Amino acid sequence: MNNIYTAPICEMKAFNNLFIELTAKNCNQRCKHCYIDFPLSKNIKDFISIDTIKEALNDTNNENIECIYLTGAEPMTHPDFNNILRLCLKRCNVCIFTNGSFINEKKARFLKRVEGESCFEIIFKLSIDHYNEVKSDDIRGRGTYRQVLHAIKSLVKYGFNPILSITDYYNEGEEVLRSEFQKVCSKIGFDAKDNNFKINKWHDKNSTQEVNSDFSRESLDCEYGRILTARGIYTCPFLANDHRGRCGSDFKDFARKNSLESSFCMTCIQNKKAMFAIDYNLFKE
Numbered sequence: 001m002n003n004i005y006t007a008p009i010c011e012m013k014a015f016n017n018l019f020i021e022l023t024a025k026n027c028n029q030r031c032k033h034c035y036i037d038f039p040l041s042k043n044i045k046d047f048i049s050i051d052t053i054k055e056a057l058n059d060t061n062n063e064n065i066e067c068i069y070l071t072g073a074e075p076m077t078h079p080d081f082n083n084i085l086r087l088c089l090k091r092c093n094v095c096i097f098t099n100g101s102f103i104n105e106k107k108a109r110f111l112k113r114v115e116g117e118s119c120f121e122i123i124f125k126l127s128i129d130h131y132n133e134v135k136s137d138d139i140r141g142r143g144t145y146r147q148v149l150h151a152i153k154s155l156v157k158y159g160f161n162p163i164l165s166i167t168d169y170y171n172e173g174e175e176v177l178r179s180e181f182q183k184v185c186s187k188i189g190f191d192a193k194d195n196n197f198k199i200n201k202w203h204d205k206n207s208t209q210e211v212n213s214d215f216s217r218e219s220l221d222c223e224y225g226r227i228l229t230a231r232g233i234y235t236c237p238f239l240a241n242d243h244r245g246r247c248g249s250d251f252k253d254f255a256r257k258n259s260l261e262s263s264f265c266m267t268c269i270q271n272k273k274a275m276f277a278i279d280y281n282l283f284k285e
């Protein structure tokens, strides 16, 4: 019987990246290309509790976690965001995945102070999807392009070195996007290097592609991390709260193997490099 599809199995190589979904569906934007399915109502208040995060940090004490990623939907909408940030900064570097709409000069100054209280760094991954204002606003919503540029400018002013997280929605290729975004950044006084851009393939939610057993990739997020949500542990941000990515209810006992059975997995494989985690090698001098 060789016509029955069996998904390839993936095993964690190390637990270096802890993703924490602060809110599954609370976001102030509705981007066209987002992999999250949002309800029509804008007011979902599904915030994870700080106690759940404390418990997860305790349970992962023996893991070599190098970076905690605060994700959402939009993590900065969490009412306890500042306390969660401070808590995570006691452990390691913290990367915030944000659309930038809550960051202005005052907030950037405050965040620099919070970073200064810790031995670790705050890293920002700001979502922006097109170098052209009209096209970007078409994807993310009116006014969002200017908002995110203002956030970048504010962060740079206070000494942060943000990463621009770009989804190649129009399939223009990394080279074009990087060079066009470099021009945009230079106009706002940000001398962005290649490692300031994380360009990913767009995941088409209507895709039904399955993973073959003979795939190749550089790395997958599920090989180096797990995501904590209010509902338990999952393989990666793509499969947070999806039964196909379920790894357990807490970090006391969770699965380190998973099968690559969703079309999201195919996007990861086509992307070659991890979609969400930072490649620290790019930042080594």
Ligand code: SF4
Pocket: 220, 221, 222, 223, 235, 236, 237, 238, 239, 245, 258, 259, 260, 261, 262, 264, 265, 266, 268, 269
């Ligand atoms: S979506 Fe990507 S990171 Fe998540 S389980 Fe599949 S291959 Fe791994």
